[in-house]
Amino acid sequence: MNTFISRLLVFTLCLTPVTLIVTSRPxxxxxxxxxxxxxxxxxxxxxxxxxxxxxxxxxxxxxxxxxxxxxxxxxxxxxxxxxxxxxxxxxxxxxxxxxxxxxxxxxxxxxxxxxxxxxxxxxxxxxxxxxxxxxxxxxxxxxxxxxxxxxDKPADMAKTLNNIGEVYSLTGKVSTALQYYQEALYIAQKASDPILEQEIRHNIAQVGN
Missing domain, CATH: 1.25.40.10 (Tetratricopeptide repeat domain)
Known part of the structure; x- marks a missing residue:
């Protein structure tokens, strides 16, 4: 079974100036x-x-x-x-x-x-x-x-739901896997993330294969 694992990298870290702790004050x-x-x-x-x-x-x-x-x-x-x-x-x-x-x-x-x-x-x-x-x-x-x-980052939520679905699919709990996949797909669609949506659809198609 070839499924997609969705890993998260936060690309929106805000590098605001903070007090830097060094031996001498810069x-x-x-x-x-x-x-x-x-x-x-x-x-x-x-x-x-x-x-x-x-x-x-x-x-x-x-x-x-x-x-x-x-x-x-x-x-x-x-x-x-x-x-x-x-x-x-x-x-x-x-x-x-x-x-x-x-x-x-x-x-x-x-x-x-x-x-x-x-x-x-x-x-x-x-x-x-x-x-x-x-x-x-x-x-x-x-x-x-x-x-x-x-x-409140829908794409991150969808990725995590997708991953939970994958684990249930891999362990033979097909109906539970589909529930998580469907929820992930709904959120990915709302988040307007077509690549993630495609990955989730692929995983749904792989269930039971």
């Missing part, structure tokens, strides 16, 4: 330079990820992570860790991806960025699913679902 110009560099690197990493340039994206996300750690920007650290995990997953290394998501989750929770929390949880589920650990995958997808509902 000047206004230095702070602006740091923020500009972080913004540029993050945009580059996102583009590389979207274009499937996984190895290049990993290198860029690592630069983002290093700078975020240096300046104690927890939300950006979590974001970069999710980006690293996603690209390792694309390179067929779900165990390595899972390690990065596990690091990202507590940081995202601490910073209060619920979209990154939802992405980390969903993507942990995707890693467990790829590893064949379906109950663990379902647990994390179900933890991600109320987060995606709370942040």
């Amino acid at each position: 000047t206004w110009a230095e702070t602006e330079s740091i923020e500009t560099t972080l913004q540029q690197l993050t945009e580059q990493a996102k583009i590389q990820t979207e274009q499937g340039q996984s190895q290049q994206a990993i290198n860029t996300w690592q630069q983002v992570l290093d700078m975020a750690q240096q300046h104690n920007k927890k939300n950006l650290q979590a974001f970069a860790l999710v980006g690293l995990g996603l690209n390792y997953h694309e390179l067929q290394q779900p165990s390595t991806a899972l390690d990065y998501y596990q690091q990202a989750l507590p940081m995202a929770q601490q910073s209060g960025d619920r979209r990154v929390v939802g992405a980390a949880l969903n993507n942990m589920g995707a890693s467990y699913q790829s590893l064949g650990q379906y109950q663990e995958a379902l647990t994390y997808y179900q933890r991600a679902l109320p987060i995606t509902q709370q942040v």
Whole structure:
């Protein structure tokens, strides 16, 4: 059965200037330079990820992570860790991806960025699913679902519902899988996401095959 696992990467992180914690207080110009560099690197990493340039994206996300750690920007650290995990997953290394998501989750929770929390949880589920650990995958997808509902991002919600449907399909619970797929499809249509809609329709067609 060839199904689509929907991983989440939050492409709308707002890099607003914050107080940077360093050994010496930076000047206004230095702070602006740091923020500009972080913004540029993050945009580059996102583009590389979207274009499937996984190895290049990993290198860029690592630069983002290093700078975020240096300046104690927890939300950006979590974001970069999710980006690293996603690209390792694309390179067929779900165990390595899972390690990065596990690091990202507590940081995202601490910073209060619920979209990154939802992405980390969903993507942990995707890693467990790829590893064949379906109950663990379902647990994390179900933890991600109320987060995606709370942040009111319909496409993220549809992706998580789709993933829950996949686990039920893989474990032979066809009727339950279809219920989740149909709900995911309805939300994807409302979100005007034709690519996601196509993936969900493909998964529905695969049920029982």
